[in-house]
Amino acid sequence: MRIFTSLTEGLRIAFRALSINKVRSVLTALCIIIGITMVTVVDAVTTGMDETFDRSMAMLGTNVVYIEKWPWDDDLEWWEIMNRPEIELSYRDFLQERSKLASEISAYAQRGTNIKYKGETAERVGIVGATANHLLVQGMNIVRGRMFTEQEVRNVSKVIVLGQSLVDGLFEENEDPLGKQVKIRGRKFTVIGVLEKQGMFLGLGDADNQVIIPVKTYGTLFGLKNDVRLGVKFPDEETFIDGEYEIEGLMRQVRQLDAAEDNDFAINKPQAFEEVLSQFKNGLYMGGFVLVGLSLLIGGIGIMNIMFVSVRERTKEIGIRKAVGAKSWEILSQFLIESVTICVAGGVIGVIIAGILTLIIDQFFTATMNVSVVAFAFILCSLVGVIFGFIPAYRAAKSDPIESLRFE
Structure with a gap:
């Protein structure tokens, strides 16, 4: 019971001391605030990148x-x-x-263009000219209407599938886009389908700001001499490994390359993005945590310094408490509680600032605050308070009560 009473009293004294020296407490905790803000924001950005990356890779x-x-x-x-x-x-x-291994092979080309519907114009829209199985390769779905057919590709039909951002931007709320006609370079296209919402690709571009038309129709608008690409899908991961080599061999055949010649084409895999992301994250973590470590170290030294000052200012108070029966561990716990309280208060402010910054960053890039990292931040604050507050608290606990009472 005495332990609980002593801890409660220590917490009350700690809050009273902090309230008396508000400015000093905030300045002392400033580096802690910066450190906690940085570690939380860095993790929020990397967590957001991981989530966005998974969604973006699904689009490929x-x-x-x-x-x-x-x-x-x-x-x-x-x-x-x-x-x-x-x-x-x-x-x-x-x-x-x-x-013999591929389950689907599509061909497509893409570029930017403007699309008009009545008085509305959507600018810098990604227009994709593709074969009818394009969605099967990319793992995309139609939520309204349908995809065009191979027959419509051969017939150079003027049909179009819209991304969700185009539906929202060109049509009025609750207006059904199916059957409506939009214009591309003055030519009318009939809307036959709407794509499932995709979101941002790698947090940078709106994947819903695109349309898909038959690849041969695309050729009549923009030509197919440049930027044609092929997408090759395999039924499972095991087949994928062997299938990559098969496709490479077939491409060398169609290119009529000798055995000594290098490939004059690229076989690109989504895993390339994963390697780039991993390198970026490692650099972000390394730079971020070095700065966080320095901030917490400087903040901890500041905590130790201010606690020495606090112990010196309250030397007589320590002597009085010891004279009326306070144990050394009670004095120790009082100053440790005060040190931890400063750090945790700094952590709270840091997390609040990090939350605001996360919301701002998420508007322009991608960021998601991780609850487990917030909990880790408070544990880290408490450890900094205990580690750097221990020596001043120990000195206070071991001080001689008679000498303390004589202190002026």
Whole structure:
């Protein structure tokens, strides 16, 4: 019972001491605030990146490789890649006839354009010209209407599937876009479907700000000499490993490459993004935690310094408490509680600031606050308070009561 009473009294004394020296307490906790803010924000950004990355990779499909002129990792010099021959639409038929492992092979090209509907114009829209199985390769779904057919691709039909951002931007609320006609370069396209909402791709671009039209219709608008790409999907992960080599061999055949010649095409995999993300996160963690460590170290030294000052200012009070029977551990706990309280208060302020910054960052990039990291932040604050507050508290606990009473 005495332990509980002593701890309660120590907490009351700690809050009273902090309230008397508000400015000094805030300045003392400033580095703690900065450190906790940084560790929480860094984790919020990386957590948001992980969640966004998983959603973004789902947009690229599962067990899929992409055959393109340009590699995603940019290992080669740009002028070497520039001289490569373009990917041709006919390669899709070649691969379909000869591949034994691929379940779907699509061809597509894309660029930016403007789309009009009545008096509304959507600018910088991603327009994708694709084969009818494009959604099967990319793992996307239609939520309203339908996808166009291979027959419509062959017939160069002017039909279009809209992303959700285009539906929201061009049409009035509750207006059914199906059957309506939108214009691209002055040509009318009939809306036959609406894509499932995708969200942001890697937190940078709106994946719903796109439309899909038949690839041959796209060719009449923009041509198909440049930027044709092939998407090859495999039924499972095991087949994916062998299928990548099969597709590479078939592409070398269609390109008529000798055994000694390097590939003049790129086989891109979503895993390339994962490696880049991992490197970025490691750099962010390393830089962030070095700064966090320095902030907490400086903050801890500040806590120790201010606690020495506090012990000196209250030397007579310590002597009086000891004279009326206070135990050394009670004096020790009183100053430890005060030290921890300053740190935890700094942690609370740091978490609040981090929460505000997380909301702001999430508007422009991606960030998600992790509850477990918030709990870790408070544990970290308490440890800093205990570690750096122990020596001053121990000195106070071991002080001689008679000498303390004589102190002026």
